[in-house]
Amino acid sequence: MDTKALERLSLKLRRDVVEMVYRTKDGHPSPSFSIADIVATLYFHVMNVDPNNPDWADRDRFVLSKGHACPILYAALAEKGFFDYEKLFTLRYLDTILQGHPYAPKTPGLDATTGSLGNGLSIGLGMALAARITKRTYHTYVIVGDGELNEGMIWEAAMAASHQKAGNLTAFIDNNNYQSGGTVEEISGPYPIDKKWEAFGWHTISIDGHDIDQIKKAIAEAHKVTDKPTAIIAKTIKGNGVSFMIGENSWHKRVYTDDEYRQAMKELGGTV
Amino acid sequence: MSTRVGFRDALLTLAEQRDDIVFVSTDSLKVVRGEPFLEKYPERVIELGIAEQNGVGVASGLAGSGLLPYICTYAGFLTMRAGEQIRTFVSYPNLKVRFVGANGGLHGGNREGVSHQFVEDVGAMRGLPNMTVLCPADGDQVYQAMLASVDVDGPVYIRIGSGREDQFFEPGTEFPLGKIRVLADNGSDVTIFGYGFLLARLMEAAEKLKAEGIGAKVVEVATIKPLDVEGISALLKETKCAVSVEDHLVTNGLGSAISEVISEGSPAYLVRLGLQDVYGESGPPEELLDKYGMGVADIVGAAKKAVEHKIV
Numbered sequence: 001m002d003t004k005a006l007e008r009l010s011l012k013l014r015r016d017v018v019e020m021v022y023r024t025k026d027g028h029p030s031p032s033f034s035i036a037d038i039v040a041t042l043y044f045h046v047m048n049v050d051p052n053n054p055d056w057a058d059r060d061r062f063v064l065s066k067g068h069a070c071p072i073l074y075a076a077l078a079e080k081g082f083f084d085y086e087k088l089f090t091l092r093y094l095d096t097i098l099q100g101h102p103y104a105p106k107t108p109g110l111d112a113t114t115g116s117l118g119n120g121l122s123i124g125l126g127m128a129l130a131a132r133i134t135k136r137t138y139h140t141y142v143i144v145g146d147g148e149l150n151e152g153m154i155w156e157a158a159m160a161a162s163h164q165k166a167g168n169l170t171a172f173i174d175n176n177n178y179q180s181g182g183t184v185e186e187i188s189g190p191y192p193i194d195k196k197w198e199a200f201g202w203h204t205i206s207i208d209g210h211d212i213d214q215i216k217k218a219i220a221e222a223h224k225v226t227d228k229p230t231a232i233i234a235k236t237i238k239g240n241g242v243s244f245m246i247g248e249n250s251w252h253k254r255v256y257t258d259d260e261y262r263q264a265m266k267e268l269g270g271t272v
Numbered sequence: 273m274s275t276r277v278g279f280r281d282a283l284l285t286l287a288e289q290r291d292d293i294v295f296v297s298t299d300s301l302k303v304v305r306g307e308p309f310l311e312k313y314p315e316r317v318i319e320l321g322i323a324e325q326n327g328v329g330v331a332s333g334l335a336g337s338g339l340l341p342y343i344c345t346y347a348g349f350l351t352m353r354a355g356e357q358i359r360t361f362v363s364y365p366n367l368k369v370r371f372v373g374a375n376g377g378l379h380g381g382n383r384e385g386v387s388h389q390f391v392e393d394v395g396a397m398r399g400l401p402n403m404t405v406l407c408p409a410d411g412d413q414v415y416q417a418m419l420a421s422v423d424v425d426g427p428v429y430i431r432i433g434s435g436r437e438d439q440f441f442e443p444g445t446e447f448p449l450g451k452i453r454v455l456a457d458n459g460s461d462v463t464i465f466g467y468g469f470l471l472a473r474l475m476e477a478a479e480k481l482k483a484e485g486i487g488a489k490v491v492e493v494a495t496i497k498p499l500d501v502e503g504i505s506a507l508l509k510e511t512k513c514a515v516s517v518e519d520h521l522v523t524n525g526l527g528s529a530i531s532e533v534i535s536e537g538s539p540a541y542l543v544r545l546g547l548q549d550v551y552g553e554s555g556p557p558e559e560l561l562d563k564y565g566m567g568v569a570d571i572v573g574a575a576k577k578a579v580e581h582k583i584v
Contacts (some may be wrong), residue, residue: 061337063333104365105366112333119325122357126331126332126333126335126336
């Protein structure tokens with residue numbers, strides 16, 4: 001898909017998230033927005049998946065390690081056709097297929113159960129190693145939050161993945177500079193992020209995570225590096241696309257008022 | 273055959289039969305004497321280093337991709353250090369991962385001391401939905417339990433020992449997945465329930481009781497979950513009193529499981545032997561069991577107490 005179309009799609013997915021949060025009165029909007037362009041590029045330009053056969057053994061895999069950002073993933077899966085669009089508005093309700101945090105057995109197209117931070121890279125590594133063992137050529141993509149880098153298990157997985165030469169594994173670090181309680185500098189001090197991944201033996205690329213051409217290019221580069229996993233450090237903006245959400249960390253998990261809903265939809269190019 | 277070799281040999285047998293077996297090692301290949309497996313199936317061993325949480329996460333990804341991973345290391349490093357990974361990424365999505373916990377009990381950890389003696393593992397695993405919990409009694413039973421449980425649809429925890437266990441059953445004896453097994457039936461005075469590496473002690477206690485005119489049944493409960501409620505309930509109704517013996521804390525393990533059966537319609541007086549809310553210490557395995565209340569004399573005493581308080 002061309003870059004302009006992906007940009008439009010990324011806006012559409014974000015509007016779906018606004019709609020979901022507004023209608024269901026729950027969910028994490030701004031952590032969804034920082035990864036919107038990456039998710040759109042992966043699902044609509046890069047990944048080989050089949051909505052009619054969600055369990056296809058050769059499909060590319062995606063693990064949302066920062067599972068709380070699942071509204072944007074659910075929006076992408078619905079847009080892709082894994083399930084009916086209207087299901088989006090059952091988010092977090094009883095009997096829904098869309099749990100508050102990702103639960104693979106209930107949601108068609110979802111590859112991994114996540115939500116507890118720090119775990120997704122290990123699961124992605126398992127999928128990547130399974131490809132090697134079963135002689136399949138699929139690629140596994142993981143999105144890790146920058147706050148999540150606090151978890152020791154991320155670094156267990158990072159060390160093991162390079163030791164295993166998992167060239168079929170690519171991790172995006174969503175560097176939106178915030179975690180639940182404040183900025184990452186205030187809370188945990190993860191910088192320099194790129195040097196850490198380099199030191200753990202990963203091929204490391206730094207990009208603007210809202211520039212779709214840069215995202216495409218970085219993924220193409222990752223595919224060429226077959227003897228080590230790739231970390232794409234994506235500089236992103238939490239709440240990107242909606243002015244009043246940027247720099248206001250309460251939107252980590254917050255519900256739109258009627259006015260905020262209208263303004264957000266407008267800024268994201270929608271009509272109300 | 274020790275329990276660790278039983279595990280390894282079963283893995284070799286299974287890998288010959290099917291192409292989905294993977295051994296996930298957290299620098300634990302040596303623990304399971306795994307070199308022959310590595311030699312024969314190098315591509316089916318994933319070495320991750322001393323990192324159990326990552327090990328369980330990787331196993332979750334492997335199982336989600338259609339493979340059947342076995343992860344074996346010390347029981348507590350698996351069931352407690354990686355407890356949340358087992359819960360949220362394996363048990364909750366009901367993935368087929370096999371957890372094999374070494375150094376089960378004081379007997380398993382023996383001279384290593386408390387950091388390597390695991391007396392909470394059965395309780396930790398019994399509390400998880402979807403989980404099957406197996407406590408085979410000796411090396412060959414570990415081998416049999418591995419084979420018997422290979423097709424269980426969901427996660428399985430198998431408790432093994434240090435590698436110093438005596439053979440209890442005749443090699444080749446089938447593992448009774450999901451069922452209790454009556455090992456001695458000297459009458460209806462009392463039922464003695466147990467599992468693992470101390471079954472010989474239960475047999476000896478039953479003989480001593482017999483000499484004193486007390487007819488005891490000795491019953492192995494090697495599947496702690498799902499529990500054979502029907503089988504246990506029938507015995508409780510017959511003898512109206514029982515003793516549970518486990519190399520584990522008396523909380524959350526076999527004694528607790530039997531108490532649950534008792535309280536839901538099978539009234540009986542129960543004496544629970546095992547660690548009584550304390551930790552162990554370093555020592556030779558048999559001496560440890562004696563010191564911490566799992567001696568033959570303790571079982572005999574507990575059986576007499578149970579008979580005395582029988583619910584009639």
